[in-house]
Amino acid sequence: MESRLDYIFAALADPTRRDILVTLLEDDMAVTDVAEPFEMSLAAISKHLGILRRAGLISQEQRGRVKWCKLEPDAMRDASIWMQSFGQFEAVNLDAFEKFLSREMPLIQGRSET
Amino acid sequence: MESRLDYIFAALADPTRRDILVTLLEDDMAVTDVAEPFEMSLAAISKHLGILRRAGLISQEQRGRVKWCKLEPDAMRDASIWMQSFGQFEAVNLDAFEKFLSREMPLIQGRSET
DNA sequence: ATAATGGTCAACCAAATGGTTGAATATAAC
DNA sequence: GTTATATTCAACCATTTGGTTGACCATTAT
Numbered sequence: 001m002e003s004r005l006d007y008i009f010a011a012l013a014d015p016t017r018r019d020i021l022v023t024l025l026e027d028d029m030a031v032t033d034v035a036e037p038f039e040m041s042l043a044a045i046s047k048h049l050g051i052l053r054r055a056g057l058i059s060q061e062q063r064g065r066v067k068w069c070k071l072e073p074d075a076m077r078d079a080s081i082w083m084q085s086f087g088q089f090e091a092v093n094l095d096a097f098e099k100f101l102s103r104e105m106p107l108i109q110g111r112s113e114t
Numbered sequence: 115m116e117s118r119l120d121y122i123f124a125a126l127a128d129p130t131r132r133d134i135l136v137t138l139l140e141d142d143m144a145v146t147d148v149a150e151p152f153e154m155s156l157a158a159i160s161k162h163l164g165i166l167r168r169a170g171l172i173s174q175e176q177r178g179r180v181k182w183c184k185l186e187p188d189a190m191r192d193a194s195i196w197m198q199s200f201g202q203f204e205a206v207n208l209d210a211f212e213k214f215l216s217r218e219m220p221l222i223q224g225r226s227e228t
Numbered sequence: 229a230t231a232a233t234g235g236t237c238a239a240c241c242a243a244a245t246g247g248t249t250g251a252a253t254a255t256a257a258c
Numbered sequence: 259g260t261t262a263t264a265t266t267c268a269a270c271c272a273t274t275t276g277g278t279t280g281a282c283c284a285t286t287a288t
């Protein structure tokens with residue numbers, strides 16, 4: 001009875017994996033490129049990517065000897081919806097959203113206008 | 115460098131804890147009452163509640179020998195916002211929301227009109 | 229005063245996590 | 259054909275997690 005939510009929330013609970021997701025916002029990437037900024041073995045990153053894939057948060061496609069990783073943001077939908085059901089807070093408070101973005105994820109500032 | 119998100123997502127990754135949160139949507143409750151529907155020792159539930167409290171998702175207040183548990187939905191805000199930043203999907207798709215609710219959380223159907 | 233209730237603590241256990249290394253595999257390049 | 263690159267696999271390790279049980283501490287009830 002392992003819920004999909006189990007996998008998604010578990011995947012998101014690790015900061016390395018959240019960083020990977022943020023990185024992948026920019027573009028699809030090979031495993032090696034995903035791993036580059038982290039002070040951690042390639043094998044470790046490979047495991048993290050496996051967990052993200054199990055959760056459906058990314059997909060991977062083999063092309064030649066390189067495996068491309070692609071963000072699958074739709075997978076976050078169910079989890080996001082689940083959380084919103086507790087939404088005593090306004091559905092999306094854009095002010096808070098922007099403040100949070102600049103605080104936590106300065107790298108992707110440009111994205112806040114999506 | 116333990117992020118608040120670590121605790122929140124980790125807390126949400128367990129189905130028992132998500133069930134507890136859903137239960138607490140209904141009303142504040144004593145630990146024993148929270149535990150009642152679960153086939154699990156009181157001590158186990160007590161631990162789960164500790165993890166939810168660490169994440170800020172609930173608060174607890176001792177009154178006499180009874181410890182009351184209260185949902186703190188605001189704590190989900192940062193996590194929810196974080197997820198929305200990946201929102202390739204429309205901020206809140208209400209159709210999907212309702213369908214998801216009736217599928218996953220029939221108990222709180224009445225809430226979908228909040 | 230004694231007994232029952234509400235809850236946590238401590239010790240323990242099995243399984244899962246997050247990391248490491250070194251070997252292995254497959255593709256690409258020279 | 260040999261070498262280098264991209265990635266995973268397997269074995270291992272320490273720590274965390276999710277659960278148990280039994281003792282313990284308060285508070286309430288008799």
